Amino acid sequence: xxxxxxxxxxxxxxxxxxxxxxxxxxxxxxxxxxxxxxxxxxxxxxxxxxxxxxxxxxxxxxxxxxxxxxxxxxxxxxxxxxxxxxxxxxxxxxxxxxxxxxxxxxxxxxxxxxxxxxxxxxxxxxxxxxxxxxxxxxxxxxxxxxxx
Amino acid sequence: xxxxxxxxxxxxxxxxxxxxxxxxxxxxxxxxxxxxxxxxxxxxxxxxxxxxxxxxxxxxxxxxxxxxxxxxxxxxxxxxxxxxxxxxxxxxxxxxxxxxxxxxxxxxxxxxxxxxxxxxxxxxxxxxxxxxxxxxxxxxxxxxxxxx
DNA sequence: TTCGTTGCAAACCTTTTGCACTACG
DNA sequence: CGTAGTGCAAAAGGTTTGCAACGAA
Numbered sequence: 001x002x003x004x005x006x007x008x009x010x011x012x013x014x015x016x017x018x019x020x021x022x023x024x025x026x027x028x029x030x031x032x033x034x035x036x037x038x039x040x041x042x043x044x045x046x047x048x049x050x051x052x053x054x055x056x057x058x059x060x061x062x063x064x065x066x067x068x069x070x071x072x073x074x075x076x077x078x079x080x081x082x083x084x085x086x087x088x089x090x091x092x093x094x095x096x097x098x099x100x101x102x103x104x105x106x107x108x109x110x111x112x113x114x115x116x117x118x119x120x121x122x123x124x125x126x127x128x129x130x131x132x133x134x135x136x137x138x139x140x141x142x143x144x145x146x147x148x
Numbered sequence: 149x150x151x152x153x154x155x156x157x158x159x160x161x162x163x164x165x166x167x168x169x170x171x172x173x174x175x176x177x178x179x180x181x182x183x184x185x186x187x188x189x190x191x192x193x194x195x196x197x198x199x200x201x202x203x204x205x206x207x208x209x210x211x212x213x214x215x216x217x218x219x220x221x222x223x224x225x226x227x228x229x230x231x232x233x234x235x236x237x238x239x240x241x242x243x244x245x246x247x248x249x250x251x252x253x254x255x256x257x258x259x260x261x262x263x264x265x266x267x268x269x270x271x272x273x274x275x276x277x278x279x280x281x282x283x284x285x286x287x288x289x290x291x292x293x294x295x296x
Numbered sequence: 297t298t299c300g301t302t303g304c305a306a307a308c309c310t311t312t313t314g315c316a317c318t319a320c321g
Numbered sequence: 322c323g324t325a326g327t328g329c330a331a332a333a334g335g336t337t338t339g340c341a342a343c344g345a346a
Contacts, residue, residue, distance in 0.1 A: 018300090019300075019301090020299095020300055020301065020344085020345050020346075021345075021346095022300090022301065022302080022344080022345075024301085024302075025301090040335095041335080041336080042334095042335085054302095054303095055302085055303095056302065056303045056304070057303090057304090057336090058302075058303065058304075058305095058336090058337080058338080059301080059302060059303075061335090061336060061337070062301085062302090062337090065336095065337095077225060080334090080335095081310090081311090081334075081335070082334080082335060082336095083335085083336090097268070097269060097272060097274055099274070100277060106272050106274075108268050108271075108272060110264055110268055112260075112264050113261055113264045113265070113268075116258055116260055116261045116264070117261070117281075117283055120245070120256050120258055120261075120283070121245060121283055121285055123256075124245060124254050124256060124287075125287060125288030126245055126247070126254075126283070126285040126286065126287050126288070126291075127285045127286045127291045128283060128284075128285040129248060129284050129285040129286065130283075130284045130285070131281070131282065131283045131284065132280070132281070132282045132284075133265075133279070133280070133281045133282075134279065134280045134281075135265055135268070135269055135274070135276060135278075135279045136276075136277050136278045136279065136280075137269055137274040137275045137276040137277040137278070138274065138275045138277065139272075139273060139274050140273030140274070143274075143275045166325095167325080167326090168319085168320050168321070168324095168325060168326065169320075169321090170319080170320070170325090170326060170327080171319095171320095172326080172327070173326090188310090189310080189311080190309095190310080202327095202328095203327085203328095204327065204328045204329070205311090205328090205329090206311090206312080206313085206327075206328065206329075206330095207326080207327055207328075209310090209311060209312070210312090210326085210327090213311095228309090228310095229309075229310070229335090229336090230309080230310060230311095231310085231311090297346100298344105298345100298346090299344105299345095299346095300343105300344090300345080300346100301342105301343080301344080301345090302341105302342085302343070302344090303340105303341095303342085303343095304339105304340095304341100304342105305338100305339095305340100306337105306338085306339085307336105307337080307338070307339090308335100308336080308337070308338085309334105309335090309336085309337095310333100310334090310335095311332105311333085311334090312331105312332080312333070312334095313330100313331085313332070313333085314329105314330095314331085314332090315328105315329095315330100316327105316328095316329095317326105317327080317328085317329105318325105318326080318327070318328095319324100319325090319326080319327090320323105320324090320325080320326085321322100321323095321324095321325100
């Protein structure tokens with residue numbers, strides 16, 4: 001989804017839920033669409049600050065959660081404990097693999113894994129709603145330069 | 149691993165690392181082996197309190213981390229944000245599926261998924277160290293009684 | 297005008313840490 | 322005895338919340 005389209009859909013989303021279209025909400029959406037990287041709530045707060053977008057930390061958190069509910073963003077837990085967000089691009093769902101040394105994050109998608117997850121859930125009588133898969137290891141450049 | 153064996157191995161582990169075998173450490177190990185359920189640090193603190201095991205919250209956290217390092221326990225992140233622990237029984241590695249309504253936790257293991265994770269990591273040039281897979285959904289009894 | 301939203305700071309929750317005291321080896 | 326471990330309370334890190342002021346509809 002392109003920035004303009006995202007913004008339009010976000011406004012619609014807000015109106016459908018009878019929520020107000022505020023400058024802060026739009027600014028945060030725009031900022032989220034300006035990076036192709038994963039970002040934390042704190043980073044977003046910093047960007048807003050730098051860009052005079054005037055959103056308080058509380059509003060940043062509230063808006064990120066709102067965008068999560070509307071599936072404008074997805075998030076996963078970094079090993080630090082903080083949540084990392086990324087905008088939904090209309091891309092297929094993907095999972096993440098983190099380098100434990102340099103912190104690099106790569107995305108991957110594997111249909112076979114998804115199908116097997118669904119199968120396992122069914123086998124256990126669960127109706128699958130969501131899943132979180134995070135792989136951790138050493139990336140190519142980090143493992144080429146280490147002994148440990 | 150049975151309680152007695154766990155305790156013996158834990159004492160060995162401590163001695164190998166030149167750490168002291170304290171009453172608190174043994175009590176916490178015993179308590180961990182008294183449940184077949186997943187437990188949080190706070191729960192363990194409560195048990196210790198009730199049982200006069202006299203371990204402070206700080207000691208509980210420190211000891212749980214120690215047992216994690218020694219692979220006496222494994223842990224994963226509950227959706228609440230708190231870590232859930234379970235004793236290592238010598239069982240094979242397994243993943244978890246949580247019911248979003250009643251909180252029930254089931255374990256499962258799927259070799260095919262593990263292999264595919266390894267493949268994906270290799271494909272991306274990563275040397276896989278660990279992974280976390282958590283499925284979330286509605287369990288059989290919760291999905292039979294709901295409309296949502 | 298009205299009610300949802302914001303900003304601030306305080307509260308929260310989980311986990312870690314500094315330091316004086318305790319106890320294992 | 323000497324040093325690692327413990328308990329306490331305070332700090333830390335991330336996120337949520339209560340409430341008065343603000344602003345979109």
